Amino acid sequence: xxxxxxxxxxxxxxxxxxxxxxxxxxxxxxxxxxxxxxxxxxxxxxxxxxxxxxxxxxxxxxxxxxxxxxxxxxxxxxxxxxxxxxxxxxxxxxxxxxxxxxxxxxxxxxxxxxxxxxxxxxxxxxxxxxxxxxxxxxxxxxxxxxxxxxxxxxxxxxxxxxxxxxxxxxxxxxxxxxxxxxxxxxxxxxxxxxxxxxxxxxxxxxxxxxxxxxxxxxxxxxxxxxxxxxxxxxxxxxxxxxxxxxxxxxxxxxxxxxxxxxxxxxxxxxxxxxxxxxxxxxxxxxxxxx
Amino acid sequence: xxxxxxxxxxxxxxxxxxxxxxxxxxxxxxxxxxxxxxxxxxxxxxxxxxxxxxxxxxxxxxxxxxxxxxxxxxxxxxxxxxxxxxxxxxxxxxxxxxxxxxxxxxxxxxxxxxxxxxxxxxxxxxxxxxxxxxxxxxxxxxxxxxxxxxxxxxxxxxxxxxxxxxxxxxxxxxxxxxxxxxxxxxxx
Numbered sequence: 355x356x357x358x359x360x361x362x363x364x365x366x367x368x369x370x371x372x373x374x375x376x377x378x379x380x381x382x383x384x385x386x387x388x389x390x391x392x393x394x395x396x397x398x399x400x401x402x403x404x405x406x407x408x409x410x411x412x413x414x415x416x417x418x419x420x421x422x423x424x425x426x427x428x429x430x431x432x433x434x435x436x437x438x439x440x441x442x443x444x445x446x447x448x449x450x451x452x453x454x455x456x457x458x459x460x461x462x463x464x465x466x467x468x469x470x471x472x473x474x475x476x477x478x479x480x481x482x483x484x485x486x487x488x489x490x491x492x493x494x495x496x497x498x499x500x501x502x503x504x505x506x507x508x509x510x511x512x513x514x515x516x517x518x519x520x521x522x523x524x525x526x527x528x529x530x531x532x533x534x535x536x537x538x539x540x541x542x543x544x545x546x547x548x549x550x551x552x553x554x555x556x557x558x559x560x561x562x563x564x565x566x567x568x569x570x571x572x573x574x575x576x577x578x579x580x581x582x583x584x585x586x587x588x589x590x591x592x593x594x595x596x597x598x599x600x601x602x603x604x605x606x607x608x609x610x611x612x613x614x615x616x617x618x619x620x621x622x623x624x625x626x627x628x629x630x631x632x633x634x635x636x637x638x639x640x641x642x643x644x
Numbered sequence: 645x646x647x648x649x650x651x652x653x654x655x656x657x658x659x660x661x662x663x664x665x666x667x668x669x670x671x672x673x674x675x676x677x678x679x680x681x682x683x684x685x686x687x688x689x690x691x692x693x694x695x696x697x698x699x700x701x702x703x704x705x706x707x708x709x710x711x712x713x714x715x716x717x718x719x720x721x722x723x724x725x726x727x728x729x730x731x732x733x734x735x736x737x738x739x740x741x742x743x744x745x746x747x748x749x750x751x752x753x754x755x756x757x758x759x760x761x762x763x764x765x766x767x768x769x770x771x772x773x774x775x776x777x778x779x780x781x782x783x784x785x786x787x788x789x790x791x792x793x794x795x796x797x798x799x800x801x802x803x804x805x806x807x808x809x810x811x812x813x814x815x816x817x818x819x820x821x822x823x824x825x826x827x828x829x830x831x832x
Contacts, residue, residue: 364774369805395772395815400720401764404742407667408826409765416818459825461818509722510733519726545685545721552783552793553760554689554717561685561719590796590805629803631796 358388359426359468361417363436363582364396369590370433370582372626376611377432377473379625383489383618384482388430391420397431397439400549411452412459414443419464428469430476432611434506434581435548437472438514444470445513472507474580474610478517478524486531491619494532496641499613500539500574501525502565504584508543519543528610529578532617537574541565546587555594562587563595566603575637576606578613585609590631606634616643659709660701667740673730674698680724680734690714691753694724694734701737713753715741747830759787769823772816777806 360381366374381388394417403410418440421429431437444467447453457463476482503522511519520543529536546565547558565588569577579585589607596603607630615625622643627634638644660671674695681693691712692700700709715738724734745752752758763782767775780797784790800806 364776367773368776369800371805393814395813395819396768396774398768399764399774401761404720404739405746405761405765406743406826406830407739408829409823412822412826413768413819416815416822420815459822459829461821505719505721505723509726510735511726543723545719545723547685548719548721549760550686550717550719550757552780553756553787554754555793557686557689557717557719560688590800594795629805631799631803631805 355387356427356469357425358386358471359391359421359424359429360388361391361394361421361429361431361436361440363431363433364399365433365435365582365586369586372629373432373582373585373609373611376609376615376625379620380477380611380614380618381430381473383615383620384477384485386430386476391417391426391429392424393420397436399435399439403439403442404549408456408459410439411443411446411456414439415447415456415464416460418443418468419460419462421468422464422466423462426468428471430471430473432473432580434472434504435583437470438506440470441513444468472580474507474524474528477610477614478527483527483531486528486614486617487533490531490533490617492533492617492643494534494613494617494641494643496575497534497613497637498537498573498575499529499534499578499608500537500569500572501529501542501610502539502569502577502579502584502588503543504579504581505543505545505548506581525578525580525610528614532613534613534617537569537572539569539572539574541568546584548583548587551583551587551591555591558587559591559595559598562591563599563601566592566595566605567601570603570605574605576608576634578608578610580610592632604632606630606632606637608634659704659706662744663701663737663740666744667733667736669733669736669740671698671701671732671737674702674728674732675730677729679727679729683723683727685721685723686717686719689717694718694738697737697741698732698734709741710745710750711753714738715745716752716754716757756787756789759783762786765823769820770816771810772813772819775810778810
């Protein structure tokens with residue numbers, strides 16, 4: 355049996371706590387056993403790869419090494435950013451010369467490899483989809499959802515190997531297996547502005563506005579994501595968007611793991627669905643989920 | 645070979661060649677179809693679109709290229725790279741331009757982005773993990789935008805989304821050493 359290490363990443367300890375808690379719950383219910391990686395540190399995120407290539411590989415490499423040292427076969431990083439950084443690092447370090455160079459920055463070298471999973475990929479495997487369908491106990495058909503992948507689950511496809519870079523369907527399949535109503539969405543892989551949230555808030559508000567407007571226009575009553583940056587931009591900044599553009603969006607933004615948990619009968623509070631800034635409670639009450 | 649390259653000032657060598665050696669991307673393969681700019685979500689806010697930056701590099705317009713805000717406000721969504729028919733890794737070029745600009749002390753056309761990245765990395769170096777409340781606080785101080793994002797601060801705390809107390813983590817010591825060794829490498 356595959357031994358999975360769980361790497362929450364920094365966001366999931368803070369603004370993305372809902373994703374951490376719901377990921378652990380969903381994995382438990384879906385029979386994915388994992389233990390938190392001991393001694394993990396930040397992957398470096400956008401700031402490392404935007405400014406220093408050595409750092410962008412060395413910081414994830416330390417965590418991959420911990421996973422190897424602790425005897426894991428695979429590492430699960432629900433955060434799309436951490437996931438992408440790990441995949442980039444594992445990909446680039448297949449070059450022996452580069453691996454030696456990056457290892458020279460670490461206390462102990464990274465030797466060997468572990469598989470890297472995003473959780474979306476695991477949950478969208480055929481057998482997991484079947485298991486989810488079997489375990490659904492709650493009718494969520496009143497949820498009309500767009501699946502939002504953003505960038506970091508799918509690009510670049512040579513490294514991240516999604517089912518399709520322009521029109522992925524992994525999350526779409528999970529939404530359908532959970533029994534919610536899927537709304538087809540051409541903007542599913544458009545960018546929300548990601549790490550520009552703090553330094554160029556204007557750009558993030560504009561990109562996020564485009565996404566919200568289109569999703570609402572297509573009749574979605576909530577959006578499903580697998581990325582804590584996307585979540586933060588679309589959920590916590592919705593009121594700023596409304597003020598800036600005179601719009602009246604109120605589109606709940608759910609982590610896909612919250613959706614999966616809900617479908618399997620888990621509670622609203624337990625899944626931290628009451629922690630989002632754009633409230634999900636009215637929508638959930640409307641479809642009979644308290 | 646690479647460390648020798650870094651010692652040379654920007655103008656000493658053709659920029660396209662420097663990019664090629666540094667990040668192994670050949671911008672000379674670009675034939676200016678413009679697909680990168682057409683699909684770029686941030687193009688509307690850029691001084692020049694990604695395809696214009698590629699052209700600037702081909703034509704050795706160093707000063708012009710580095711003056712643009714393009715490579716600073718690129719959101720790294722990698723749509724350009726994914727769609728490029730010539731397989732030019734445009735997003736990686738933007739990373740490379742940022743690295744060069746930082747090393748050469750070139751004043752960024754989007755200064756807040758640079759401050760953000762520096763604060764982010766400083767915090768990881770100090771604690772081993774990102775600490776979001778500290779990130780906003782330090783960023784506001786260093787960017788001079790004291791009240792930026794503050795309207796979100798209170799709801800973030802009341803919703804339990806931000807931990808007001810920073811911590812240190814078990815891997816912090818090695819992380820600090822990684823930063824130190826990478827910095828020493830950069831000085832070579």
